[in-house]
Amino acid sequence: MKLKNAIEWFWLIVKYTLVGLSIALVIRGFLFIPVPVEGNSMQNTLTQGDFVLMEKFTDIERFDVIVFQMADGTTYIKRVIGMPGDTVSYRGDQLFINDQLIEEPFLSENLAHDEERIPYTNDFEFEELMGVKKLGKGSYFVLGDNRRMSKDSRSFGAISEENILGKARIVYYPFKRIHLV
Numbered sequence: 001m002k003l004k005n006a007i008e009w010f011w012l013i014v015k016y017t018l019v020g021l022s023i024a025l026v027i028r029g030f031l032f033i034p035v036p037v038e039g040n041s042m043q044n045t046l047t048q049g050d051f052v053l054m055e056k057f058t059d060i061e062r063f064d065v066i067v068f069q070m071a072d073g074t075t076y077i078k079r080v081i082g083m084p085g086d087t088v089s090y091r092g093d094q095l096f097i098n099d100q101l102i103e104e105p106f107l108s109e110n111l112a113h114d115e116e117r118i119p120y121t122n123d124f125e126f127e128e129l130m131g132v133k134k135l136g137k138g139s140y141f142v143l144g145d146n147r148r149m150s151k152d153s154r155s156f157g158a159i160s161e162e163n164i165l166g167k168a169r170i171v172y173y174p175f176k177r178i179h180l181v
Contacts, residue, residue: 041144056166082141
């Protein structure tokens, strides 16, 4: 009798373990995908060595931090500044979207510790930089939060919606840096 109960208990544990692993694989593969942060272009929001969970089932909004892949296979993590139909410019270290001044509260920590005498974000006019008057359908303009050290839309152009892998949602490692993005 004891042997029969032990065998039943063993198979119950095996079944629960298999179901749990299956659920974990689905969540990891389709809902929340781990992504390592490489480089310092998103400093202080994200730092080299952080691991973020990315999700790909919600719509992209302005100032979301997204993960995307370029045609050469390189993966980047940047902040969405310009949405389809927008024109983006910087004048005097201030962001203008469709000629309206827009605040960037996520840069406040970076700016507070900035001791340089040069602009944090160099001035540019959208049409001169991009060669078009506004972003096309399904195109996004992205910048890193560490503006002086970021390779972003100022150098490689707009990001196509098809290249976006998802949105960074939470830093889960290292444990001392756990926070929502």
